[in-house]
Amino acid sequence: xxxxxxxxxxxxxxxxxxxxxxxxxxxxxxxxxxxxxxxxxxxxxxxxxxxxxxxxxxxxxxxxxxxxxxxxxxxxxxxxxxxxxxxxxxxxxxxxxxxxxxxxxxxxxxxxxxxxxxxxxxxxxxxxxxxxxxxxxxxxxxxxxxxxxxxxxxxxxxxxxxxxxxxxxxxxxxxxxxxxxxxxxxxxxxxxxxxxxxxxxxxxxxxxxxxxxxxxxxxxxxxxxxxxxxxxxxxxxxxxxxxxxxxxxxxxxxxxxxxxxxxxxxxxxxxxxxxxxxxxxxxxxxxxxxxxxxxxxxxxxxxxxxxxxxxxxxxxxxxxxxxxxxxxxxxxxxxxxxxxxxxxxxxxxxxxxxxxxxxxxxxxxxxxxxxxxxxxxxxxxxxxxxxxxxxxxxxxxxxxxxxxxxxxxxxxxxxxxxxxxxxxxxxxxxxxxxxxxxxxxxxxxxxxxxxxxxxxxxxxxxxxxxxxxxxxxxxxxxxxxxxxxxxxxxxxxxxxxxxxxxxxxxxx
Numbered sequence: 001x002x003x004x005x006x007x008x009x010x011x012x013x014x015x016x017x018x019x020x021x022x023x024x025x026x027x028x029x030x031x032x033x034x035x036x037x038x039x040x041x042x043x044x045x046x047x048x049x050x051x052x053x054x055x056x057x058x059x060x061x062x063x064x065x066x067x068x069x070x071x072x073x074x075x076x077x078x079x080x081x082x083x084x085x086x087x088x089x090x091x092x093x094x095x096x097x098x099x100x101x102x103x104x105x106x107x108x109x110x111x112x113x114x115x116x117x118x119x120x121x122x123x124x125x126x127x128x129x130x131x132x133x134x135x136x137x138x139x140x141x142x143x144x145x146x147x148x149x150x151x152x153x154x155x156x157x158x159x160x161x162x163x164x165x166x167x168x169x170x171x172x173x174x175x176x177x178x179x180x181x182x183x184x185x186x187x188x189x190x191x192x193x194x195x196x197x198x199x200x201x202x203x204x205x206x207x208x209x210x211x212x213x214x215x216x217x218x219x220x221x222x223x224x225x226x227x228x229x230x231x232x233x234x235x236x237x238x239x240x241x242x243x244x245x246x247x248x249x250x251x252x253x254x255x256x257x258x259x260x261x262x263x264x265x266x267x268x269x270x271x272x273x274x275x276x277x278x279x280x281x282x283x284x285x286x287x288x289x290x291x292x293x294x295x296x297x298x299x300x301x302x303x304x305x306x307x308x309x310x311x312x313x314x315x316x317x318x319x320x321x322x323x324x325x326x327x328x329x330x331x332x333x334x335x336x337x338x339x340x341x342x343x344x345x346x347x348x349x350x351x352x353x354x355x356x357x358x359x360x361x362x363x364x365x366x367x368x369x370x371x372x373x374x375x376x377x378x379x380x381x382x383x384x385x386x387x388x389x390x391x392x393x394x395x396x397x398x399x400x401x402x403x404x405x406x407x408x409x410x411x412x413x414x415x416x417x418x419x420x421x422x423x424x425x426x427x428x429x430x431x432x433x434x435x436x437x438x439x440x441x442x443x444x445x446x447x448x449x450x451x452x453x454x455x456x457x458x459x460x461x462x463x464x465x466x467x468x469x470x471x472x473x474x475x476x477x478x479x480x481x482x483x484x485x486x487x488x489x490x491x492x493x494x495x496x497x498x499x500x501x502x503x504x505x506x507x508x
Contacts, residue, residue: 031135032064033128035115040125041068042116044075045086050119051079054126062133067103071112087113134172141168166333209346209387210261212249214496215483219472220423222261223250223346223387227476228378230352230417232392232406233427234399238468239391240272241492242427243348244280246389250346251316263345263386264317266338268331270354274320278313284493285309317342327356328376332383339384347384349377351391352417371416378420392417394426404433408473424474429487430464468494 043050055076063069074093075085083089087109094100103109117125145165149158208222223229223246233239244267253262269277283290286309288302298306319338323330331349338344349355357369374390381388394410406426411417418424439457441450468487472480486495 030064030139031132033132034065034068036125036128037063037065037068038112038115039117040122040129041071041075041112042114043119043122043125044072045090045113046116047119048075048079048085050122051075051085053119053123058126058130062130064129064132064136067108070099070103071109137172141165141172144168163330163333166337167329209250209263210253211246212253213246213483213485213494216470216485219479219481219483220475221478223389224422224477225385225387226382227387227422228374228381228420229387229389229423229425230392230411230421231389231425231427232394232411234394234404234406236432237427237429238487238489238492238494239427240277240350241280241487242470242494243267243350243389243391244277244492245284245494247318247346247348248281248284248316251318254317254345255315264338264342265319265346265348266335266344267318267320268326268334268347268349269320269322270324270326271350272322274322277320277322280492281313281318282306282309283491285313287491289490290492319344325354325356328373331355332376332380335380335384339386344384345386347380347386347388349388349390351393352377353393367416374416374420404428405469405471406473418474421474422476423472426471426473428469428471429467430469431461431467434461434464467497 040050040054058072060069060073060076063072071090074090078085078089078093087106090109091100091106094103100106104111145161148156148161148164208220208224208227210217210222211220231239231243247265247267250263251265254264255262267277279290279293282288283293286302286306288298288306292298292302293306319342321334326334335344335347352373353370355373357372377388377390392411394406398404398406398410405428408418408424410426411424434457437457439450439453441447445453466487466489468485470483470485472483474480484497486497487493488495
């Protein structure tokens with residue numbers, strides 16, 4: 001970045017001029033307003049309360065003139081220490097630093113004092129200075145994009161450069177907001193009432209995006225904006241199947257209910273391809289086994305049914321990104337783009353451990369890398385104001401227990417995942433473990449005893465056949481509990497369990 005430096009008395013002549021690459025022979029100055037900078041500093045000299053009005057967003061590097069930025073930084077230090085910042089105290093401050101001449105000496109401090117505006121106007125001048133800083137940064141960004149395109153690294157693709165530029169541009173956009181800081185409690189109360197009112201007016205009494213599962217929505221109240229939801233389980237429990245079911249249900253509701261309980265879905269699939277995910281949803285909606293679809297073992301009637309289901313699915317707003325080993329930064333960039341273009345309302349990530357952290361985090365170890373990833377996903381949920389559902393693997397220690405129902409401690413690198421998540425839910429299917437424990441006749445066992453063991457095993461298996469448990473082990477906004485769902489492995493489909501089954505909940 002170009003640093004702009006000037007020395008009194010001729011301040012403006014020192015501003016560096018930029019060559020207009022589009023028009024030969026015409027030069028232009030970087031956007032700046034020295035008078036506004038001096039007026040704001042003068043207002044701070046006259047009344048230090050002016051600093052409080054701009055300190056949330058204005059920093060010393062935002063000033064176009066270097067000495068103005070140094071003076072503002074010195075004001076900041078003095079005021080934060082509880083001291084007065086004016087021309088007299090600043091003169092002493094810079095004398096101690098042996099840098100009074102670098103900021104123009106006493107004459108320039110007196111010149112600033114005479115440029116003062118009222119405290120009422122200070123914030124407006126602060127915004128002018130900040131806005132001009134952003135414009136200078138845009139110019140620098142444009143030049144950087146051009147230079148990188150000409151002289152970029154050999155292994156750096158155009159898409160990599162676009163993502164880097166988008167990330168910088170988004171950072172500038174967020175740096176350009178003046179919102180934030182404290183809210184009066186009454187404003188927070190009004191917002192909370194508005195959320196409750198919106199939920200009250202809905203038939204489903206939901207405050208968030210519907211998962212499409214009656215009992216899960218009843219326990220969670222839907223998937224809430226800004227929440228990070230971790231959906232974890234051992235392999236073969238059905239994590240991806242449940243995620244695709246939630247994605248389809250939310251997108252279908254958005255299409256049919258005019259967005260009331262549904263959402264446009266962005267699905268980041270780091271493990272499976274987009275075609276595999278689409279095949280799963282097709283299998284679920286057409287009642288045709290995905291295995292038979294893959295092998296081409298379909299009758300004409302089934303193929304016709306498959307085509308009809310696909311025509312309906314064409315309209316469902318689900319967007320799949322199956323790029324492997326995405327970084328958190330790239331994932332954020334793509335999610336923001338989808339939010340701008342298609343009103344993204346739900347993000348699903350399959351799965352968390354396949355996301356790449358930054359090179360620094362990787363050097364610090366896997367735990368630090370996962371911490372960065374979960375923080376990034378939680379930040380993304382808050383930035384875009386959408387729920388983020390991230391799938392996660394569980395450690396193998398589950399397999400070593402007699403009761404294989406997962407616990408929070410079973411999460412891999414569980415400290416950061418459990419801390420950052422608003423909801424943690426585990427998928428558990430007793431049927432899977434029971435099916436693997438089919439009795440074998442022992443050498444010292446007679447046929448009658450073996451038959452009795454087999455009957456007991458079959459009876460237990462029949463009780464849990466096609467039943468999955470979703471164990472909500474953490475929920476910031478409400479109770480924890482267990483939701484029982486129907487699971488049909490043939491069609492990779494979850495569904496609400498019949499009313500005669502006992503769905504048990506327990507409080508937090």
